[in-house]
Amino acid sequence: MTTMMSISDMYVRFETPFGLLEAVRGVNLEIPAGASVGIVGESGSGKTVMSRAAMGLLSGSNVRREGKVVFNGRELTAMSKEEVRNQFGTGMAMIFQDPMTALNPVRRVGTQISESLRVRLGMDKKQAMQRSAELLSLVRIPDPEAMLRKFPYQLSGGMRQRVMIAIAISCNPELLFADEPTTALDVTVQAQILQLLSDLRRDLKMSMVLVTHDLGVVANHTDFVAVMYAGEIVEQASTTELFANMKMPYTRALLESIPNIEMKSGARLKVIEGRLPNPVDRPKGCGFVTRCTYAQQKCHDEHPPLVDAGNGHLYRCWYPLGHTIARKQ
């Protein structure tokens, strides 16, 4: 399998009044062509920043990005701004978390979809509108002609997200980043949107990076998973291997905090106590140590490296699940 995108040693730092904030710390990730890779983590774990940095979408004078991103055999991080811009839309595209803020409130749906067709693919107005209607039916919007004339505020959340997806796939990207595409939607619509994304990925032969905090979503819609915590990848494996053989206490805790329909009514949902370590002043040991049920003295003192269990299953823990010492105590 060829590689669509490979990210190596990526660091993203923000200069803040409180000091240098390290949002992404040494991430290495490969996205195989045609595959769907899930990036999972809680809010603030760096997953969104990581995906935006990979695309080169972070801007601002306070952003420091390090590392190498190779896309389709060409090094994105070495390209000029103009060359990177040429990759957008046709090479890679992104679906954003909140379809309300990611659509311009004062412009019609049709204009917003067709503008990239016109600017990037050089279509004329009529062609672009026709293609926009096709795209809308591709994302299963009924009566696409009428939809073209509507404004975003006239649409429901699910419809807006479909419009966002139509925009993102309008120029046939090879790699699609979906940044929490269903977080702002209710559960029934979530399932439809995720199914739509999976179908589109298959039909249009795209690779996809699915950023989410929901391990359930990852289980159904990805081939590989990377779990992020405090700016680092803490566990990475193929989806089947990860769920069969979980190594990280953090991944387990994430999984356990998903509500289960078989739980007794009124039962308390299991949560991960505590919060992420201060990103400006990282502790020297494991980032998860204060919240981990299995924490030992070593976890406080030494930062665990990412190790390979042998079958491409990477984890970052001194006492992984299934390890005898961890089990005993």
Add this chain to the structure above:
Amino acid sequence: MRKRKYTIPTYFAFAWLGLAVFLAIFGSFLPVDGYQVIHGDFIDSPPLTPGHWFGVDSNGYDIFSGIINGARLSVFIAIVSVGLGGAIGALLGITAAYYRGRYDSFINSTFNVVLSVPNLVLALALVAVLATNVDINEAVPTWRRLVTLIISLTVVIIPILGRIARAATLAWSGREFVVAARSMGMRDRDIIKRHIVPNVLPALIAVGFLAVGVVIIAEASLSLLGVGIPDGASWGGMLARGRNDLEYNPHALYIPIIALAFTVISTNHVGDVLRGGLDRREGRL
């Protein structure tokens, strides 16, 4: 969509501004005497004199004709200066807020410096510099006075509207749809044109109305000080001409003052209503 309800003052304000613009455009086609026709028999007639409903001033000029003619100059100057100042201010403000960095610091501090000088002093200084001849005996032609006046008022308006454009752009350019447009490979130029401008424009139009009021007052003040358009053609010019006859001919002053006051109050009110409408819409999104 809910229909907005306007109050009676709002209708009045719109009606008055409509009338002023109408007079500015079609005033010279109306069947009234030219403002410089001297009515010798009616000098100092009070208002409501038949044939001269607004009265006649000490020079024998009919005040009604003066008001109609003055509307043309005052409104024309105001609209041109605000249009020009708004366009330049918006261009500077939007690009400054979009690109940030040193360019933004430079533009923003320039705006602040210009704003720190009182409007009238600034305009007066510009007129004094631009509308003087090397040969003091040679009169400055009227067209040059007019151009100078418009340039000066434009300079006054640029930072007022420029700052509004900058602030609005700062708010909108941080929105996700700008990142989304970038992620589709849109050029900065296209993003500004297609995404920023349509969002910034309503705020600019609302403040633009307030700016029209500012310009009308500034122009009247300059005319009163004697550096406006000569011959007392604008409303401010009528004041300048009438101020010496205040004791025995007060209507030569208060009628143009009423016209000025109504116009400025109307532009302010319309500006406020438009701004209020914007706030409501923002809340619904």
